[in-house]
Amino acid sequence: MTTVSYFGLALLTLGAILGTYFWRGMGVLFASRVNSAGAVFQWVTFVSYAMLGGLIARMVVLPIGPLEETSLLIRSLAFAIGVTVFLLLGRRVLPAVLIGVGSFIAMIFFSGALLSS
Amino acid sequence: MITNPRAVDRIAIRDSLGYPAITLLASMIGFGSLVNESGLPLGMAIAATLGIWGLPGQLTLIEMHAAGASAFFVILGVALANARFLPMAVSFMPLMPSRRAGMASDFVLVQMLSINSWAAGLKRFPEIALELRRRYYVVFGTICMSAGLIGTIIGYLGVEMMPREIALGLIFMNPLFFAILLAGVNNRPSLIALLIGAPLGLFFHLVVPDFDLLLTGIIGGSLAFWIGQRWPQRDNSP
Incomplete structure (x- = not known):
């Protein structure tokens, strides 16, 4: 991790906030004047989703930071358990997340699989 | 048709205090x-929660920064991750x-928009x-944002007090929450x-x-767009 000044972090966060607000503000400007099902909007939405799919995969398979201490097998299994519970048991978000995270913690605990420390 | 402001407040409080507030508390x-x-x-955690107000964009900010991407690309990445707010x-x-x-107040109110309030x-x-x-939207959104803010602070301060296994579980909750929330999109x-x-994300x-x-985003999104054009769908919820 690089050491960045608080000022740099503040600017970075402000930029991220403005970059997000850009879409919200444009949405208000264009509201009811354009068709939200139009081709450009669809493309932009798909770009978001593809990017987020890539980010999820990277966070699970090639994490940066603390999750590097855990094994790929445990992360993948717990992720699969959570998503499967969600898809099979009535698409309820909270139980699925709790079961997925619970199985992750249990697997780390019982395998003693922390790589460092 | 509900025309009593008090009744609207009550419905907004009841709608938000259940499932949306608990989900936001947990994810934050x-x-x-x-x-x-x-x-x-x-x-930074608090500013990201209140200012970005959407888990995917917030995670993009933290993850891309931690990965060492330059500020320009981090901001561009967060912006692209949040493009779904436009059609929303x-x-x-x-x-x-x-x-x-x-329209002036619309520019303030739109900041509270999230998949929950939508x-x-x-x-x-x-x-x-x-x-x-x-009125309904403001009451609902204020309760959701408060739950998100409280969750952010609890998570930030609480993770240090947890046994290592549970702390890692809290961090693992991020990609799982994120995947399940997005998988729920119809x-x-x-x-x-x-x-x-x-797979493209891992490859690149x-x-x-x-x-x-x-x-x-650009290659995967364009590919999905091309596929969507060939098999058009009626449902366009973001």
């Missing part, structure tokens, strides 16, 4: 713990027209008189984009780590 506990574990300050705002804001203030509004607005819909082309993005991360998420 995960987010707060990730920010702490990434060695970043509490103020376009379709949602006209449902709660203002009587006099014109879904709640679409469901409840047909029962609520036009001039009271903003829009097949968006899900296809998500699934195409996953290994090959061109500086541009991984941007390339994943």
Whole structure:
């Protein structure tokens, strides 16, 4: 991790906030004047989703930071358990997340699989 | 048709205090713990929660920064991750027209828009008189944002007190929450984009780590768009 000044972090966060607000503000400007099902909007939405799919995969398979201490097998299994519970048991978000995270913690605990420390 | 302001307040409180507030509290506990574990300050966690107000964009900010991407690419990445707010705002804001203030207040209110308030509004607005819909939205959104803020702070401060296994579980909650929230979207082309993005993201991360998420988004998104054009869908919820 690089050491960045608080000022740099503040600017970075402000930029991220403005970059997000850009879409919200444009949405208000264009509201009811354009068709939200139009081709450009669809493309932009798909770009978001593809990017987020890539980010999820990277966070699970090639994490940066603390999750590097855990094994790929445990992360993948717990992720699969959570998503499967969600898809099979009535698409309820909270139980699925709790079961997925619970199985992750249990697997780390019982395998003693922390790589460092 | 509900025309009593007090009744609108009660419905908004009841709608938000259940499932949306608990979900936000839990997901933001995960987010707060990730920010702490990434060695970043509490103020950044709070600013990201209230200012970005969407878990995917918040995680993009923290993850791309931790990966060492330059500020320009981090900001571009967060902006692209949040592009879904454009169609969301376009379709949602006209449902709660203002009587006099014109558009100025819309630019403030749109900051509270999230998938929770979007879904709640679409469901409840047909029962609520036009001039009271903003009231419902503000009460609902304020409670959701408060739950998110409290969760962020609890997660940030709490992760240090947890046994290591549980702390790691809180951090692992981020990608899982994120995946499950997005998997709940009832829009097949968006899900296809998500699934195409996953392997592309890993590939580009290994090959061109500086541009991984941007390339994943543009190439994966265009591919999903092309597929969506060939098999058009009726449902266009974001």
